[in-house]
Amino acid sequence: MTDVLVAGGGLIGLSVAWRTAQRGLSVTVVDDDPGTGASYAAAGMLAPVTEAAYGEEPLLRLCLASLQRYPDFVAELSRAAATPVELRTTGTLVVGFDDDDMRALAALHGFQQDLGLAVQRLTGRESRRREPALAPRVRGGLQVPGDHSVDPRALHRTLLAAARAAGVEMLCARIGGVRIEGGRATGLRLLGGEELAGDAVVLALGAHTASLPGVPPLPVRPVKGQILRLGGADGLLGGTVRALVRGRQVYLVPSAGDGLVVGATVEDRGFDPAVTAGGVHDLLHDAIDVVPAISELELVETLARWRPGSADNAPVLGPSGLPGLVLATGHYRNGVLLTPVTGEVIAEFLAGGALPPLARPFTIDRFRR
Numbered sequence: 001m002t003d004v005l006v007a008g009g010g011l012i013g014l015s016v017a018w019r020t021a022q023r024g025l026s027v028t029v030v031d032d033d034p035g036t037g038a039s040y041a042a043a044g045m046l047a048p049v050t051e052a053a054y055g056e057e058p059l060l061r062l063c064l065a066s067l068q069r070y071p072d073f074v075a076e077l078s079r080a081a082a083t084p085v086e087l088r089t090t091g092t093l094v095v096g097f098d099d100d101d102m103r104a105l106a107a108l109h110g111f112q113q114d115l116g117l118a119v120q121r122l123t124g125r126e127s128r129r130r131e132p133a134l135a136p137r138v139r140g141g142l143q144v145p146g147d148h149s150v151d152p153r154a155l156h157r158t159l160l161a162a163a164r165a166a167g168v169e170m171l172c173a174r175i176g177g178v179r180i181e182g183g184r185a186t187g188l189r190l191l192g193g194e195e196l197a198g199d200a201v202v203l204a205l206g207a208h209t210a211s212l213p214g215v216p217p218l219p220v221r222p223v224k225g226q227i228l229r230l231g232g233a234d235g236l237l238g239g240t241v242r243a244l245v246r247g248r249q250v251y252l253v254p255s256a257g258d259g260l261v262v263g264a265t266v267e268d269r270g271f272d273p274a275v276t277a278g279g280v281h282d283l284l285h286d287a288i289d290v291v292p293a294i295s296e297l298e299l300v301e302t303l304a305r306w307r308p309g310s311a312d313n314a315p316v317l318g319p320s321g322l323p324g325l326v327l328a329t330g331h332y333r334n335g336v337l338l339t340p341v342t343g344e345v346i347a348e349f350l351a352g353g354a355l356p357p358l359a360r361p362f363t364i365d366r367f368r369r
Helices: 011-022 057-081 099-114 124-130 152-165 206-211 277-290 292-296 339-352 357-362
Strands: 002-007 027-030 092-096 120-123 140-144 148-150 169-171 175-181 184-190 195-203 220-231 240-245 248-254 260-263 298-310 316-319 325-329
Touching: 002 011, 002 184, 011 027, 011 152, 011 325, 011 339, 027 195, 057 148, 057 152, 057 339, 057 357, 092 099, 092 124, 099 140, 099 240, 120 124, 124 140, 148 152, 152 169, 175 195, 195 339, 206 220, 206 298, 206 325, 220 277, 240 277, 248 277, 260 277, 277 292, 316 339, 316 357, 325 339, 339 357
Parallel strands: 002 027, 002 195, 027 169, 092 240, 195 325
Antiparallel strands: 092 140, 120 140, 175 184, 184 195, 220 260, 220 298, 240 248, 248 260, 316 325
C-alpha cells in the first residue's frame, strides 16, 4: 500500500512524483518504459510567448507561470540528482518567408503587444544579423528573448534520479487499468494480473490516458508528430528559430553537442507510429528554405510520437470526478514547459486536498459545463 500511485513515468509523472514525495507522502511510479513517450521526441521549447494563441489567455498565464519557475526548478533538480541540467536562455526568433507569412507574423505581433508580452519586430536584415545562417529570402521576424529551451531527455534522466533520491519507488510494469472499489479508485491493475493499492491514483500517461480501462471519459486524444534530429550543427544557430514557410510551421532547436532538432508535423491519425516520407520531406524542405546549410547536416534520427491533445489545447489537471483518481494529462504541445507547475499544483492537491487557484481553470469540469 502506498499513498500515491502515479501511472506514467514521463516528465509530468516524475515531476508529480518528486514534488509529492517532498511533501512526505509515499509514492510509486508505474511505467513499462519510462521516458520513451512524447517527451523523448520533444524539442524542449519553453515558448509561451511564441505559442500564444487567440482565446487561450488562461493557458498563456499558466505557461508563463511555469516558465518563471524553470530556473529554480532545474537548479533544485541538479542539486538533488547531482547532475546539471542546462537551461538555454538565448531566446527565440520567429521568421516569415513570404508576404502571407509576414502578414501572419504581424497579426501575431499585434496580439502579443495587446497582451503586454516582450517581443521585438525585426526586418529581414536584422533577423539575419541575429542568425547569420538564415536564408536571404527570409522577410523579417519577431525576437522573443524570454522563450527558452531545455533538453527533454537530459531533463527526464535528472528528474528520474531526483525522484529516486526523494524515496519514489519505480515499478517497471505495464498497466492494465484502474482498480475501482466502492465507487472510488483504489489502485492500479497490471497486465500480468497483479493489483497495486494506493490512497490516490494520478493519471499521467499522456496520450494513452483516456484509453486506460476504468478511466472516466476524457477529452484527450493522440496528436501525432514526426520529428527529426540532425548532427554536425555546432555553431549553426545561436538559439531557437521558428518559421512560417508559405503557411507551414517549422522549428529548429539547437540541442546537446552539435545536434539540431527539426519539427514537427501535427497529424490527427490516432496512434499511428509510422515515420513517413512525406513528413520527413516537408520538414527538411521547409527547414532548408529557412537555413540552407541544413542540407549538409547528417540525418541522425527520425521518430514519431503522440502529443496528448485536449479539446481546447490546455491540460486537464486535478480531480477526475471519480474519488481517488487525479488527472495530470492533456498538455498537448506544452508538456515540457508545464512540467514544473504541473508537479507543484498536483502535489499540493494530493497533500492538502485543494487545487491551487492557478490550476483551477484546467479541471475536467470545464468540459462538463
